[in-house]
Amino acid sequence: LGIVFLGAYMVVKIIIEMVRMKLEGSEEGIGSLIKDLEEPLESVELRMNIQSELRFAKANAVEIIEEFKNYVEEGRLEGWEMDSCGDCWVSEGCLVDSNDTPAAIDALMYRAKVSEAEKGEHGWMHLRQSIHNPNIAVNLQSTIPGGCQSMTIALRDKFLVASGFDKILDISEIDKYARNGRL
Structure with a gap:
């Protein structure tokens, strides 16, 4: 269950960051946030x-x-x-x-x-x-x-x-x- 909470937390963090990017005028999407993850x-x-x-x-x-x-x-x-x-x-x-x-x-x-x-x-x-x-x-x-x-x-x-x-x-x-x- 802990990994579910951690996953949900990360999804919320990504959504928040996407909103921040949009408010700053960025046209980049979710891919730009996770493209460098190995x-x-x-x-x-x-x-x-x-x-x-x-x-x-x-x-x-x-x-x-x-x-x-x-x-x-x-x-x-x-x-x-x-x-x-x-x-x-x-x-x-x-x-x-x-x-x-x-x-x-x-x-x-x-x-x-x-x-x-x-x-x-x-x-x-x-x-x-x-x-x-x-x-x-x-x-x-x-x-x-x-x-x-x-x-x-x-x-x-x-x-x-x-x-x-x-x-x-x-x-x-x-x-x-x-x-x-x-x-």
Whole structure:
């Protein structure tokens, strides 16, 4: 269901931008907004359920996602760096919109670009707190075969287990994808 909300959000963003373009006198259509988008070779969305009392789930998600940001910024995930996702600079958290008075959303998210010495930059990982459920969505895209799986392995081994967050998260989807490269 999370991908449906994300898709609907993106459609609304495109419609808003098309209206802005029209108001500015542009004759370009939707194609001009998406022409430079690249299709990833691999793409996957995984979920990690928060295993705590429901009333603590949101605070736990914020703590986990903020610590992910710290791990990336401190270089504890080698080859990973905080990324801009287009609408906002995600190292500042994400924003609902990019108008003159953006409003912070009620779900924390960060995205990191992933590179390796021999492969160069080959993908990204986006951690997003669910607005509606006590879980964290993990979206991955890669331009190389096996890239999403290698990022998932690094997330599990070098962040979730290393930080101890695997004890308060159900990481079964992460484990399964890390082992098999599919769900």
